[in-house]
Amino acid sequence: MSPSKFPGAYLPPYDMAGWTLPYQMGVKVRTADEPLKVKLEALEKVVPPAGKVDGAASFGYLISPKTNNSYIAMNRILSKGGEVLWAQESFTAAGKNYPAGTFIVPAAAAPRSLLDSAAKDLSIDIGATPLQVTAKTYRLKAPKTALYKSWVASMDEGWTRWMFDNYEVPYTTIHDAEVKAGDLGKNFDVIVIPSNDTESIVNGNKPGSVPPQYVGGITAAGIRNLREFVEGGGTLITLNWASLFALDKLGLPVKDALAGLQSRREWSDDSTEAQIAKFACPGSVLRMEFDPKHPIAYGMPDKGMGMFYESTAFDLLPGFGGKGPIPVAKYAASDVLASGYLTGEKYLENKVAAAEVPVGKGRVILLGFGVQNRAQPHATFKLLFNSLYYGAAARSGPGSF
DSSP states (O other): OOOOOOTTBOOOOSSOSOOOHHHHHTOOOOOOSSOOOOOOOOOSSOOOOOOOEESOOSSEEEEOSSSTHHHHHHHHHHHTTOOEEEESSOEEETTEEEOTTOEEEEGGGSOHHHHHHHHHHHTOOEEEESSOOOOOEEEEOOOOEEEEOOSSOOHHHHHHHHHHHHTTOOOEEEOHHHHHHOOGGGTOSEEEEOSOOHHHHHTOBOBTTBOGGGBBOSHHHHHHHHHHHHHTTOEEEEEGGGHHHHHHHSOOSEEETTTTSOOGGGOOTTOOSOOBOSOBOOSEEEEEEEOTTSGGGTTOOSEEEEEESSOOOEEEOOOGGGOOOEEEEEEOSSOOEEESOOBOGGGTTTOEEEEEEEETTEEEEEEOSOTTGGGOOGGGHHHHHHHHHHHHHHHHOBOOO
16 A cells, blocks of 8 residues: 655654754854865864963953853852852943953952863853943842753753753752742742643643652642742743743733644644644754843844744733833744744744743743753853843842942
């Protein structure tokens, strides 16, 4: 029996459709159309160049937010009790221009040896200035971060945990019991929910499918506690698919722009009918635009790439009392696909991909695409790191010199 053909039907691939590493890592590559005629020498070991601290720092040190390793340096300084200020605007110091999001470490707050060591070990260049910087800043502290781990296995949680471990992000793993117990703001500034579907987060494993201690999810009690946490000043970060949980259960003034459209995540495993897809994007790299003036996107370029993997897009609605959602990233207005497969591009054009949604005294940060998918897209890691810092900085208030 020969296979039937269904014109226009969508046949999802086994895995990703696009995985172009330079796009994911923010690396510019030029294609060589003919053999290169250059003198080459084989290297037994590739050693990154050591960074350095440049200049006298009688006032302080200046660290760019554009490099991922800068966040390791910040985590080390904060873990040792050092003081860090986070510039809310661009400024000029020692004849150089620095963007919003630049980390400022007062000279009195950390020994020079700590900065020299970080620059060398992490291959980052650190600026120094003898003159006081005049810029509005946040006062940073080490975020008290909780990483939610559902008993319904989520690879995304493992990727996030790996990333936190490798970038020296302090965190505490919490499960359903801790979320249902409540009083989350007592111990945490930020709660991160990795990519998972609403049913798995709320209801979890069914009785009889696993040992009793792994049955169930956060339940309605956990939903109430998460809302209480945010309204009291906490920051909830939802990654990729988990953003739909926040839309479904927290009553945010945000709509899923892809609701009702055919996509891989809406297909059941036992479907026997071929389906025409209005929209499909199975693991592809898309063109995006970012707002580097917003704290969540500090250090990002105006235009870049993002990994769309079981992801979504948002329509933002007016909020109550003038505190509406704030877009941070959106999909390109045209030519959205960079690598992979996309049908129904019109449903993504100019749609929001990441947003801050004020709720009470706190906020929900919707990172609706795979900013850390498989711990691979280094170009968008900082969106998550910034979200952690922003959550803690919002509680600390403005900084000063």
